[in-house]
Amino acid sequence: MKEFWVYTLLRLGLFFGSGAIVFGIWFLITGDVPLIWVIVIAFAVSGVASYFLLERQREKLAEKVQGRAAKAAEKFEQQRAKEDAD
Structure with a gap:
């Protein structure tokens, strides 16, 4: 879960940082900033x-997700085998 939040927060930081830079450059050039384009x-x-x-x-996030998916698949197979044995 930690990897998810780290990656998400870094992506958001890049987005807002890029937005601030684009806004600043656009404002310096024209003075009128259309927010949707920014x-x-x-x-x-x-x-x-x-x-x-x-x-x-x-x-790191992909490895974590893949590991959790493998554990879930293994658990599912164990449950299925248990049901087949009953």
Whole structure:
């Protein structure tokens, strides 16, 4: 669960950081900032940045999810085998 929150908070940080930078640049250039475009551009920039910058955290999260899925599948198979034996 820790890996999920770390990755999520880092993604949110990248999004808001990108949004602040886009807002600041747009404001300096034009003075009039359309908020919807700032959100769209920040979303795209943070998505690309997270692909490269958060690879290690994404791998940790994937390993954790894969481990939990394997445990759940094993438990399911044990329950199914137990039902077949009854």
